[in-house]
Amino acid sequence: MNVTGCCARCKEIIDWKIKYKKYKPLGQPRKCVRCLQKTVTKAYYVVCESCAKKERICAKCTEKKDIVQEPELTPTEQAARQSQVQQELRFMSERQRRTFHRDVESGQRTDEGEQAEGGSDSEREEEEDEDKEETEGDDSHET
Numbered sequence: 736m737n738v739t740g741c742c743a744r745c746k747e748i749i750d751w752k753i754k755y756k757k758y759k760p761l762g763q764p765r766k767c768v769r770c771l772q773k774t775v776t777k778a779y780y781v782v783c784e785s786c787a788k789k790e791r792i793c794a795k796c797t798e799k800k801d802i803v804q805e806p807e808l809t810p811t812e813q814a815a816r817q818s819q820v821q822q823e824l825r826f827m828s829e830r831q832r833r834t835f836h837r838d839v840e841s842g843q844r845t846d847e848g849e850q851a852e853g854g855s856d857s858e859r860e861e862e863e864d865e866d867k868e869e870t871e872g873d874d875s876h877e878t
């Protein structure tokens with residue numbers, strides 16, 4: 736693993752722990768001493784990534800030093816991160832699309848936008864179907 740977001744000295748300490756198998760990963764997020772949210776995900780760090788970046792401080796000793804930056808991601812890591820982002824995006828766009836469809840169905844919109852999106856939404860989340868209110872067999876046209 737890569738130790739980043741902290742100063743060279745802290746990186747050395749953590750690297751050492753990793754090397755000698757003394758590194759204990761964090762079981763659950765701990766409180767960031769800056770934003771006080773449980774956003775610290777790395778063991779031995781006391782400041783969360785975003786606070787450390789924002790203030791340009793070491794996430795471990797909180798001193799303003801030269802911070803070891805994240806190195807270039809390997810293609811595998813990049814792909815993993817990409818697919819994660821894409822999943823989130825797909826989930827979000829799915830919701831937006833549904834809202835759009837609902838508008839179309841209720842007659843507020845008549846222009847079709849769904850074709851243009853190249854919709855490959857065959858593997859969408861099925862449970863989301865429930866919030867689509869289908870009123871089939873609506874008998875509003877009776878006597």
Ligand SMILES: [Zn+2]
Pocket residue numbers: 767768769770771772774782783784785786787
């Ligand atoms: Zn924070």
Ligand SMILES: [Zn+2]
Pocket residue numbers: 741742743744745746793794795796797798
């Ligand atoms: Zn440090």
